Amino acid sequence: MRVSVVTVSDSCHAGTRTDESGPKLVELVDTSQKVNATVNVGSPTVVPDDVTAIQEALLENCKNSDVIITTGGTGFSKRDVTPEATLEIVERRCSGLEIAMHTASMRITPMAALSRAIIGIRGSTLIINMPGSVKAVKECWEAVEPVLNHAIALLKDADDGTEHQKMMKK
Template identity: 90%
Template sequence: MRVSVVTVSDSCHAGTRTDESGPKLVELVDKSLRVNATVNEGSPTVVPDDVTAIRNALLESCKNSDLIITTGGTGFSKRDVTPEATLEIIERRCSGLEIAMHLGSIKITPMAALSRAIIGIHGSTLIINMPGSVKAVKECWETVEPILNHAIELLKDTDDGSEHQRMRR
């Protein structure tokens, strides 16, 4: 699977803060023993907390990605607009994955309830919003990692149903 990472942060985009969560996501994908993935060159892309900039980065990344993971912009502040940008382009929302990711994080800290992360599908690309901290990115990755191969197979229509049958046994 081809993966793009998008960091959403005004300060990282302006160069006043170093992006740590985007590179952490790239590392987690690269080192995964569960996900057969290649991170696209140029990841992470860093964009400001702006709906248009986020939407454009997502649409551009959809052209060559099976999976896009965003980090940042999912909280309660007025500048946190990653979910709104994601909702503008997804065709189907993946509420089960959203719930799983939120529950996994809430088990670690009640503050995870403040995340407004969205997961959805644009065409045949899965888009996952994650919070902006390195710790939260790692926790969210651990929740979705075991599911991603099968999810992408389903989106590519390459799955013959055998995995689903194994999961039901």
């Protein structure tokens, strides 16, 4: 599985703040015991909180990624436009994954209710929006990590049913 990470942040893009959540996502993917994945070279990409810039990064990464994970831009601020950018390019929503991610985070903090994160599919690429904090990235990753192998196998039409059978036995 090929994974790209996109950090959405005006201040990180401008160089006035260090991106911590993007590198944390790269680390989580690289060290995962549940997901057989490699992070694409150049990840994380850092873009400003701008619909066009976010969409361009997503579309470019769709060319060579099975999964794109964004971090940042999912809150209530007027500059938080990652969900809007994502909604314009995904072809199908993945509401079950959205609910799973929100539910897992809500168990830890009520502030998770303020995330507008979207998960959807474009072609055979799964796009996952996560909040911008390192803590939230870790929580959200733990919520989606167990199902990613099966999800990508289904998107690639490569699942012969064994992955589903393994999941049902747990």
